[in-house]
Amino acid sequence: MIIAGEASGDLHGAGVVRELKRSRRSVDVYGVGGDGMKREGMHLIYHIRELGFMGFVEVVKHLPFIRVMQYTLEQILKFKKPDVLVLIDYPGFNLRFARVAKKYGVKIVYYISPQIWAWHQSRVKQIRQLVDKMFVIFPFEVDFYTKEGVDVEFVGHPLLEVLESHMNRKNFCKRYGIDDRKKVLGLLPGSRRQEIENIFPTMLSAAKRIALEQDMEIAVGVAPTFEEKYFSTLYPMDGVHLVKDATYELMDHSEFAFVTSGTATLETACFGTPMFVVYRTSWLTYLIGRLLVRVRNIGLVNIVAGRQIVPEFIQQTLSVKNLVREAMSLLSNEKRLRDMRAELLKVKNLLGTPGASKRVADRVLQMA
Numbered sequence: 508m509i510i511a512g513e514a515s516g517d518l519h520g521a522g523v524v525r526e527l528k529r530s531r532r533s534v535d536v537y538g539v540g541g542d543g544m545k546r547e548g549m550h551l552i553y554h555i556r557e558l559g560f561m562g563f564v565e566v567v568k569h570l571p572f573i574r575v576m577q578y579t580l581e582q583i584l585k586f587k588k589p590d591v592l593v594l595i596d597y598p599g600f601n602l603r604f605a606r607v608a609k610k611y612g613v614k615i616v617y618y619i620s621p622q623i624w625a626w627h628q629s630r631v632k633q634i635r636q637l638v639d640k641m642f643v644i645f646p647f648e649v650d651f652y653t654k655e656g657v658d659v660e661f662v663g664h665p666l667l668e669v670l671e672s673h674m675n676r677k678n679f680c681k682r683y684g685i686d687d688r689k690k691v692l693g694l695l696p697g698s699r700r701q702e703i704e705n706i707f708p709t710m711l712s713a714a715k716r717i718a719l720e721q722d723m724e725i726a727v728g729v730a731p732t733f734e735e736k737y738f739s740t741l742y743p744m745d746g747v748h749l750v751k752d753a754t755y756e757l758m759d760h761s762e763f764a765f766v767t768s769g770t771a772t773l774e775t776a777c778f779g780t781p782m783f784v785v786y787r788t789s790w791l792t793y794l795i796g797r798l799l800v801r802v803r804n805i806g807l808v809n810i811v812a813g814r815q816i817v818p819e820f821i822q823q824t825l826s827v828k829n830l831v832r833e834a835m836s837l838l839s840n841e842k843r844l845r846d847m848r849a850e851l852l853k854v855k856n857l858l859g860t861p862g863a864s865k866r867v868a869d870r871v872l873q874m875a
Contacts, residue, residue, distance in 0.1 A: 508589040509538040512597030517541030519665045522864030524549045590875035605637040618642045631655045662866040663859025672759035679756045683748045685724045692723045693761030695771045698730035705787045710765045713830035728754045772808040776851040784819045816850040
């Protein structure tokens with residue numbers, strides 16, 4: 508049984524299901540996931556689209572559904588008696604269900620740790636009591652869990668299995684109408700509407716000033732959840748190229764990028780592309796976050812590096828003036844650019860080697 512409650516969990520869970528089926532075609536895989544896991548041969552009891560509620564109020568409204576889901580999964584657990592339960596991130600539900608599974612003596616593994624090293628560290632006690640094995644995707648998580656007495660193994664980051672640029676620079680520029688004689692300034696505003704509304708106008712204004720000074724082309728990565736017209740109707744996009752279905756190519760072929768904090772900072776780092784990490788949220792959310800979060804940097808790329816290797820512009824420091832000044836300084840200094848590229852590729856090396864899905868699948872089959 509596998510439980511993944513979000514789109515990213517479905518993506519990484521699909522890799523595990525694929526490798527389980529490759530190693531042992533007869534293995535019966537069922538649980539909670541999305542289209543990716545279903546395509547690889549998992550029987551879906553619940554689809555992740557049924558779980559798309561966020562925030563305290565939304566969760567309270569959906570409590571009856573959550574209780575029914577937990578009861579249904581418990582009955583299936585009792586009836587089918589799976590050899591192993593694989594939990595993928597999604598800690599709010601997964602840690603509660605782990606307590607249920609423990610009653611029935613099911614072996615429990617957790618793949619992709621909740622970010623409890625950053626906040627909500629009280630959850631580590633639950634993990635120590637309930638989880639038989641943690642499979643983590645960041646090397647620093649090994650030390651964290653080992654100190655807490657949790658059986659842990661670093662399997663590498665699953666991003667390395669999908670991180671590939673499929674177009675050379677010339678074809679990429681031709682497809683998106685970019686002048687291939689000019690350098691590209693990439694903008695990666697994220698995939699959440701609220702983040703884009705908070706961050707993109709500042710990002711875009713700064714980019715236009717930099718592009719004018721440096722004679723660069725601006726290209727914006729459009730997330731799969733958006734259409735190009737969302738940007739072209741709401742923002743002044745004259746002279747700006749919209750790139751959809753080629754995010755990795757944009758990361759690869761940009762000279763420099765503004766990247767909204769999140770997994771995209773890690774993905775951009777893997778291509779060795781210099782960047783600034785940017786983020787802005789409501790002041791209340793930010794203040795609560797500062798009280799709870801225990802890490803110095805916000806960008807995953809800096810967290811993995813263990814120090815700040817790319818600048819971060821958060822809240823009040825995220826301004827057009829600051830972005831333009833610092834970007835112009837960086838772009839005019841070839842040594843700084845070269846040093847940043849080298850540091851970013853070191854981060855990629857810290858993520859291990861491709862094959863995380865196979866390593867997890869192999870360990871699960873050994874435990875079964």
